[in-house]
Amino acid sequence: MDSRILTVPNQLTFLRFVFLPFFVISIWYDHYDWALGVLIAAAATDALDGLLARRLNQKTELGAYLDPIADKLLLSSSFLLLAIKHKVVWWLTILVLARDLLILIAAAAILLVVGYRPFPPSLYGKSNTAAQIIFIFLVVSSTATNYRALDVLEGVFVFIVAGLTIFSGVHYSFVIAKRLSGPQT
Numbered sequence: 001m002d003s004r005i006l007t008v009p010n011q012l013t014f015l016r017f018v019f020l021p022f023f024v025i026s027i028w029y030d031h032y033d034w035a036l037g038v039l040i041a042a043a044a045t046d047a048l049d050g051l052l053a054r055r056l057n058q059k060t061e062l063g064a065y066l067d068p069i070a071d072k073l074l075l076s077s078s079f080l081l082l083a084i085k086h087k088v089v090w091w092l093t094i095l096v097l098a099r100d101l102l103i104l105i106a107a108a109a110i111l112l113v114v115g116y117r118p119f120p121p122s123l124y125g126k127s128n129t130a131a132q133i134i135f136i137f138l139v140v141s142s143t144a145t146n147y148r149a150l151d152v153l154e155g156v157f158v159f160i161v162a163g164l165t166i167f168s169g170v171h172y173s174f175v176i177a178k179r180l181s182g183p184q185t
Helices: 008-028 032-055 061-084 090-114 123-145 149-181
Strands: none
Touching: 008 032, 008 061, 032 061, 032 123, 061 090, 061 123, 090 149, 123 149
């Protein structure tokens, strides 16, 4: 794994952090068309940073940490702001944020009690993140375009996100419990 910080993929990840306040401001002031543009730019840089990291052999430890943090900041901000704006139901927002908070607390506790333990994302966690990204894209798109056909997909994705959030949260709980009860290395 590359130890450099300013690789092209990492610079693209840093750019996603720069996009975050513009996305938040766009949503806050009901400029959903701008928010959609920022969301598309963030998605493009996310896809490009992963592709370039693999193609240019520039995977870094920093990038492995920053990439999911950038995703979580954008998603958490999206759910919270869109719930405040009455575009996303509060129960789903609370479910998504609670799962992430519980995983964060568990990771911190593990770090304090037994030291660093890598917890790479599972297939279920990745599926959950993908479903959340699609859902937020649908919400912002339908609001920006007033294309009501997206509302049907949005309604379906409420339940897909809820199901994956619960399932991946339970799965992470079992994985964490198993790792804590196993031999410490």
